[in-house]
Amino acid sequence: MEVRMSQKTCFVIAPIGEAESETRKRSDQVLKHVICPAASACGYKAIRADQISEPGMITSQVIQHIVDDQLVIADLTDRNPNVFYELAIRHAIRKPLVQLIRKGEQIPFDVAGTRTIHVDHRDLDSVEEAKKEIASQISALEKDSTKLETPISVSLDLQMLRQSDNPEQRSLADVLSVVSELRSSVASIEKRLESPDALMSPQMMAELKERRDIRSHRSRAAMMELRHMVHEVHELLLEDKARPPKAKESQKEMLMRIEHLLMALDRDF
Numbered sequence: 435m436e437v438r439m440s441q442k443t444c445f446v447i448a449p450i451g452e453a454e455s456e457t458r459k460r461s462d463q464v465l466k467h468v469i470c471p472a473a474s475a476c477g478y479k480a481i482r483a484d485q486i487s488e489p490g491m492i493t494s495q496v497i498q499h500i501v502d503d504q505l506v507i508a509d510l511t512d513r514n515p516n517v518f519y520e521l522a523i524r525h526a527i528r529k530p531l532v533q534l535i536r537k538g539e540q541i542p543f544d545v546a547g548t549r550t551i552h553v554d555h556r557d558l559d560s561v562e563e564a565k566k567e568i569a570s571q572i573s574a575l576e577k578d579s580t581k582l583e584t585p586i587s588v589s590l591d592l593q594m595l596r597q598s599d600n601p602e603q604r605s606l607a608d609v610l611s612v613v614s615e616l617r618s619s620v621a622s623i624e625k626r627l628e629s630p631d632a633l634m635s636p637q638m639m640a641e642l643k644e645r646r647d648i649r650s651h652r653s654r655a656a657m658m659e660l661r662h663m664v665h666e667v668h669e670l671l672l673e674d675k676a677r678p679p680k681a682k683e684s685q686k687e688m689l690m691r692i693e694h695l696l697m698a699l700d701r702d703f
Contacts, residue, residue: 449514525584
């Protein structure tokens, strides 16, 4: 993608951590290899809070960037409190925003309804896919930023509709409220389905594993016995056709046992 001539500012909200910490190393790598290239390709210069060089109170400067900058990219990884405080400000003013999170992490319920990019910074394919998705979202926001919805903006819109003198608008508020709740519920269910641990407790998982191991052991024992009996039946069939009644009865019993074992194996699988 071709870099545009004039660069705008993209403020990056992210967990930074202490110098040399794993949090800092990951944040630096995501900024360098994912966010900066994608933002630059769309004509933005990405800047994080620790890179602000102007003198003054850092908190005030961060808030100023969150409010004034043309674009914000927020990394929700590790559910950092500062990140969500700053994210709430951007949500409230309803200005262009892109959210991302480390691949495999569950998106917090309150923001699960907002489109979020999953990225594994150690996987080159994942990095490329994340950069493409960031660029795609930026492009869509530039075309029409009014389509951006956040939990706060939706809540404010609903509040205005509920206070309207128009009965139709008040009814619309009720409908939109139900739709918003459904969207959040669906997003939550989708995330739970992605992780078996979220669907059942570790104790239940352990019990299921124990049952599976018991069935597996029983099935192996039945299979060994089945092989042995098949061998015995084969030996009987090789004998002279004029077998005594006792041999025929023995063969019949053997076949019945095989049938029962097959039924038991069928239950296990």
